Amino acid sequence: MRVLLRLLGFLGVHRWQVALAVVLGVVMMASNLGLLSVAAYLIAASALQYGLSQLTLSMFLVQIFGISRAAFRYLERLISHNVTFKLLSSLRTWLYGRLEPLYPARLLEHRTGDLLSRIVKDVEELENIYLRAFSPVVVAVAISTLTCIVLYVFDPLLAFVTLGFLALSGVGVPLLVSVLARRLGRRELELRAELNVQIVDGIQGVQDLLALGQASGQQRKIEDLGHKLGRVQKRMASITGLHSTLNDLTMNLAMLAILFLAIPLVNEGGIPGVYLAFLALLVLGSFEAVQPLGTAFQFLGRSLHAGERLFEVSDAEPQVTYPYEPLPPPRSHTLEFDRVSFRYGEDEAPVLTDVSFKVEPGSRVAIVGPSGSGKSTIASLALRFWDPTDGEVRLGGYSLPGYAEEDLRNAIGVAAQDTHLFNQTLRDNLLLARPAASDSEVESAVEKARLGEFVSSLPRGLDTPLGEQGLRLSGGERQRVAVARALLRDAPVLILDEPTANLDPSTEHELLAAVYEQTPGRATLIITHRLVHMERMDEILVLEAGRIVERGTHQTLLDNNGSYKRMIDVQNQLLLATV
């Protein structure tokens, strides 16, 4: 209930439009009701040879209803869709605002990679809450009330009986069907999920399946599951088919009941006979309003689930909060890790243990190690995506939590390994790093990141759209975009996370040379598994399983003949040009 109220709260902003849409919806429904019942009256009255003057009104009404239904329906749909899109728009903006501070700590708690697409789907699900859940319920209640009031004028009993049938059709039948379908429905969902997993496995793993000679095995599995699903769906069909059947039956039985009750009243003169046809059609027509209730409840249920999941995420407290009274922006830019340990969750293994190092302005520090050793976590801690479990990360001598978010971001430029390319042009993707950058600055960053040749090969150069609808970049190209962004950012601290992954050796060499030229006076932290240009580092830290196992310069580490030397040896084994 709380979830429902909160969701409806989003409608509150647009309450006048919502009210208007509901009123239009009621009028639209009432028009149809009016059209048939007044037409019935008209015919009956004409049969009694009423004077034309007495019939003018009903003739007029019939014509009006004939036109108004379509017109109001048109307006109602326009306004309700307008409201819905406004609702979605405000939901998205609100949710984005809530999620942004939560990233990444609280969002990755769920650890399922599809959390984000789940959120997007949930927002879409809420599209239905007004159009298919809220509005039909209100309209059904209004039309039922209206019908019963009219009937009450003739005879209270008619009103109560009709109300009973309406409730039966609108609430009783959906309830009955949902109870009957519950067990089967769950089974159907399970089977379908299982089938989907097998199909996805089959398509994504086709190479392995064929190579292992198991394609026909997988086909059989899918066929079997398909048959099982088919059997359940068939049984399900007789239950869901019951829905419309029972609705139809209740509607007609209600009409029959009204005839049964009204005929004696007509005989006794309690109701003028001319109204008999009117009553029958009024009752029949009123069911149009309650019949969508079954689906409305389904949509309501789904919307509530979606809302619940959304609120669960959005109500989480950010793991990292920024101070109300922050320190002034850092004056010096030494980045320092002081005995930093980190684990993602209470019961999880530590990712970093007791890591200490210092990057002074003008110096370069490299963190090397095999994948999974915790290198990238160091970048996340420096960016304060997380706070360390133990120890401190300091910038300019003060612990990071003292600074305002903006000052921290301004101080650090990062070329992230998982840099995201947005569905925009390449230029917009670069300008993200510094919206005010001039064209020549963008071009210079592109050149330094060794993207120049790539850009000139694009159909529309920097203005070529990227992503879903546009161009897809290779791993090496993405990486260079990330570096170009970091260079454009031009911040005092520069963090490069795997800047040369997926590059061929000569490009790798050129790119690093250009980056180092650009960065005198900056504190540069390079995180990499590629041991290239290591002699230019002031310090190299070798990370293994979250611990620094070796540290020193290129030469001292080679002399040590330890992990570093082994990594160099493995690297020498790679014929990189074949990548």
Added chain:
Amino acid sequence: MAFGVLGAVATIAQMALLSKVVDRVFLDGESLGQVGTLLLLLLGAIVLRSGLLWLREISAQRGAIYVKSELRKQLFTHLMHLGPGYTKGERTGELVTTAVEGIERLDAYVGRYLPQMVLSALIPLLVAAYVLPFDWISAALLLVSAPAIPVLMVLVGSHAEKRMKRQWSSLSRMSAHFLDVLQGLSTIKAFGRGAAEREKVAKVSEDFRERTLEVLRYAFLSGFVLEFVATLSIALVAVALGVRLLIGSIAFAPAFLVLLLAPEFFRPLRELGVHRHTGMEGKAAAERIFEILDTPAPVSSGPAEVTSLGGRLEIELGDVEYTYPESGQPALSGINLTLPAGSCTALVGRSGAGKSTLVNLLMRFVDSEHGRISANGIPIADFPVEIWRENLALVPQRPYLFYGTVLENIRLARPEATREEVERAAELAGATEFIGRLPQGYDTGIGERGVRLSGGEAQRLAIARAFLKDAPMLIMDESTSSLDPESERLIGDALEVLMRDRTVLVIAHRLNTIYRADQIAVLDGGCLVETGTHAELIQSGGPYARLVDTYNRTPA
């Protein structure tokens, strides 16, 4: 469908009875007892109509279920025939969507839209034919107005169609944009663009709303036309009936019956309008499914029933050429290469040189149109595909792990293998230790509750599969990324055992693998440019020597 027509007949009967009851009570003043029989008949008609409606629902859904299950089976089987060459890369996601959601979309199309199309032509005609004998004026009025509905809808529709198509794509782009932003949160945050991006989300949503509504106006217009014609002609029929009653040219009972039947006349058309959108979606999905089914499979099974090749395998490629259907240029041409039995050949070349195509040909994921590939002198195209593949074990760079336990994943290589055999294979692959660390060992479900295997671990499972399969030939795509030293060592040791006494083709990325190979085959631009041992090739100073040289010049 037959139930739909019968249902319409029952409805006409119901309405006829209803009009008679009202007529007798209203004009003749009959009592409940006098119309009792009629009321009972009416009850019968009502129950019959509902029953037929139920049968109609059930039979429509059964039809849809049958079609879905049949198409799903065909689609999946065909995808398997099309193989990894077709399903790889960016297409994977789309194919999964088609096979999973596309098939479900057919429900509305096959179960509702198609039958409704027929019913919406049949039922109005049936109603009109019934009304015609006793009230030709109303029948004519209905019959004149009904065709106006499809005509006007098509007119409005075709005008809106183009705009709508464009808009539907941008409609889905709105959520795509949102997803894009959410996935890019870390980038947005790293560059301190949070607030700016929030405004953008609002602005884009707002833009989409305006543009979508513009188009929806057209879409709703066709709905308006349908409703307008239907309700207005009902109103006209009603008023005309009223006037004719006044002048006495029609009696009450038939007049009331016509009024009752007029909405029934338009009902199927209205329902068609309701199902139109889902129907269109289903149609698009169906078109895509048939498009996939019509794609010819790249491999045809061999005619000869050659089943066994003996223990050792020598492969010979003569003048092999292959061009992918969608590209104009051959991916491989003029390949002449012998893989002697029990030897190791290292395949070297830049990306795009044709290495994977060669593997695809050997695995018979695709068949070459020129040249021949033979095994121990028998063309491999003569084997039934499955039989041929029994001779090969493939260790891909990124093996796919299936939904299921570790045990099941290894056992895929030989479903009849005992648990002991699986465990033995895992041991040979150096996988025992990490499997032991999993919560339920061999019975741990992969992908459940955060059990994710690292690249090195997945590779060891693939090697275990290869051990279990124990095929005479091994094809392997060596890992390019460096793993932790422990994995490196274990995988290196395992491979050494695995390669022993087998015919091996390895896409090599590591010099020590290449050094140890019996021959090196260098591919460039789809052509075999050099073969020989490492020492020979270095000495000849050709492309291979240059490749190695590029690497060596890179300062460490």
